Amino acid sequence: MHAYRSHTCAELNKTHVGETVRLAGWVNRIRDHGGLLFIDLRDHYGVTQILADPDSPVFAQVEKVRSEWCIRIDGQVKARDESLINPNIATGEVEVFIRDIEVLGASDELPLMVFGDQEYPEETRLRYRYLDLRREKLQDNMKLRSDVVASIRKRMWDIGFREYQTPIITASSPEGARDFLVPSRLHPGKFYALPQAPQQFKQLIMMSGFDKYFQIAPCFRDEDPRADRSPTDFYQLDMEMSFVEQQDVFDTIQPVLQGVFEEFGSGRKVDADWPQISYRDAALWYGTDKPDLRNPIKMQVVSDHFRDSGFAIFAKLLEQDGTQIRAIPAPGGGSRKFCDRMNAFAQKEGLPGMGYIFWRKKDAQTKDETLLQLEKEMRQFIKAEITDEFQKRFSQWSELTEAAGPLAKNIGPERTEAIRRQLGLGVGDAAFFLGGKPESFETVAAKARVEIGNELGLTDHDRFAFAWIVDFPIYEKDDETGKVDFEHNPFSMPQGGMEALAGDPLDVLGYQYDLACNGYELVSGAIRNHKPEIMFKAFEIAGYGEDEVRKRFGGLVNAFQYGAPPHGGCAAGIDRIVMLLADEANIREVIMFPMNQRAEDLMMDAPSEPMNEQLRDLSLRVIDPDA
Known part of the structure; x- marks a missing residue:
């Protein structure tokens, strides 16, 4: 027999009655019925009821176990009486009489209970996240997340996309949020950045002749936290295609996402009609560019x-x-x-x-x-x-x-x-x-x-309602200074091309789009501006000269000069997709190890102060902001 288990805690049924089995897991709940001890033993897969009475050779040891002790037991499978069958668990027809027990890991007094639905402060839950994750709801959420990612990958491969990985350490490239900078030891005074998104790299993949790209990509942004946003990092389904127009992107991604919501939506209706609503109409009708059409x-x-x-x-x-x-x-x-x-x-x-x-x-x-x-x-x-x-x-x-x-x-x-x-x-x-x-x-x-x-x-809360928000304005004017700047993605192709840029900048719309679902933005994307002369003009209107554009985005601009194909794509937020499918209001409920609202990891004590040796290696010193 295996050292730890012959079966999981979800496998046993009436066909195993009479067999000697070995199980391993955590003590979920203990019930003492007048000298007869019942224990719900839990592992990742489910729960099995085990029991011991004074006739058990290890009864005294069983009496000592407490909640969340990790144990291994040997015992005999017995059928439950008809009146005691528990239809709510897979192993509800049987129980295991304990013949032997080994404590694999005892537990100290628990800072939060795993069994039950007690509410605990978020600080406690995040500090002891490994205990919080043992709870049934969190286990289900993380399994759902894993299954959703696997389904997305399969669906993308099935429609002809290949997955390619882009760098995690790169140059700073403003994407609308603050970068996380990484100091270089070999190049004192210079910094890498963690990518806010693989935006430039996925466009460069198109420049390199690859027709379809996708990636389940980690993205890093130093942002103010919200209930539907992580303050540090998140994952997205990132995709890009060559020789496409806006509608091609819509027609490609809709079956993928619709299929995922149908597969994991727990029977809730998934709308197949995804209307296209202009940004201005969305603001007028709903007051937001991420309307809830339910x-x-x-x-x-x-x-x-x-x-x-x-x-x-x-x-x-x-x-x-x-x-x-x-x-x-x-x-x-x-x-x-x-x-x-x-x-x-x-x-x-x-x-x-x-x-x-x-x-x-x-x-x-x-x-x-x-x-x-x-x-x-x-x-x-x-x-x-x-x-x-x-x-x-x-x-x-x-x-x-x-x-x-x-x-x-x-x-x-x-x-x-x-x-x-x-x-x-x-x-x-x-x-x-x-x-x-x-x-x-x-x-x-x-x-x-x-x-x-x-x-x-x-x-209608029993429904997923989607809408494409299109025709975003590229520019906005500051009411106080009168300065024109980018309102949305500066890399979007302006509708009308160079001719559109000759008129009033505030009238220029971009081939940029978002997908809203139930009041959340799930997808953002654009048809890219792949013509250098149009890009330089677009940035010039916003007050950025050609030299500055080349300095900031040199790799991309240079690539555009060597036969750039028309291309476009989008990115879908994995965390938000799972949050909707899990019917959670807070994104931290579907992230394995999230930060708190102050961008702190209470469990690992991050961010932390560096050692002096590390600072010397990087030619850095810390300046007290209050000094």
Whole structure:
């Protein structure tokens, strides 16, 4: 028999009854039933119930074991009584009577319990991550992550991609975040960098004549942490293709990701229709470039209904350039209680509040069918431009209903009705309003849209909804300095090429795209700017001369001068994909050994102070930032 085990803790069943077996694992739980000791023995694969009574030759030793001791036992497989079968575990029909035991590793008092669902501070969980990882949920998450990566690899190989590895130590190349710098011992005063992404290398692979590339690539960025972002490193499915247009990239990556979500989505619906939404429309409709399309609510601009209206706050606001009023429809939110709740939500987000209108019956006895019929007829007459008949139906509808809320009183019934018709709302519905320059309220509007969708049960949480966000602007202007700089990826090919760069920079769109899913950005990519003259012009508009471009990106620019093919690709975040599939809200739940929010590894005590010998080797000295 093997030194440690003949079976795993998930293998035994009724066919093994009567056999002598050897198991090894951790003590998950101990139950003392009046001298009869039951132990749930756990390994990576599952749990087996083992037991000992005073007749067992090692009963005294079994009495000494405690939670999370690592043990090896020999014993005889016995069938459980029918009433004691546990259908929740694979080995639930049997148990093992202990004949021999060996303690492989005793455990000190535990800083956190592995068995059960107790909540512990994140600091404790990360400091003792090796114990935290023994818990069932974390074990399942890490197995899911491994299986997802294996599935992605297979799917990429199946469609003709090969995996190539790119360097981990390279030159600094700004990708929108801070680099992690690595000092060179052989070249004092000079530094390598850990790659923020394999961006330049994968483009150079295309320059080298390889047609399709992918890699499960580690990326390193010194970033401020968020719940959906690691502050130090992450993994992505990185891919690039030659001789492709934007749609080719979409058509290539969609079956891969859709297949992964169908395979590991635990039966949740995976949308097959991935709409393409412009960046500007996404901001308008959803307030974000990573919309959650499980929520059907779309915001709309309703400025004209408030211009020169009786609601002075919005009317005066619209006299300023660049301002607008947006409405967030709330089907089913037509009660003062709900409207007050959402107003309080806006105040918590730092706004004075949100204006609102809601529509209700004047008389509770009025039948819904009557109102629905009147609304149907009003829409028909408006569409047919039959004004008289519309006014008749509207008069009837107005006699039976009322628009409530401070905005309705201020702007009057005609404007209120026009808003209702534009938004497609009816009795029992509401609308919320935000005004100003869009950049000042879009973030809160996006959160309010999500809150309304969740509160009113409009969001389908049992679904994965994808959308390509396209037509990103390449440039933006600083309101204070007037300087034009890159808003998004500077390496994207501008739509219209060199001709587009001759006009207003703020009108230039790039062949750049993101894939949003359930409110998260999963993929980012672009068709690359592979023509040196267009690249130099694009950087010149942003204030970077040719010499600076060559200095920063010399390897890539030089390669473009030797027959560069048109190419493009994208990168999909592995961590976020697994986070969605595992239904986790925090990315640290799907990373084996994550940092905390201060970018510290509490378990390994990193970052740490270097030894003086190390600093001397690298010709470095540390300057106290507070000195």
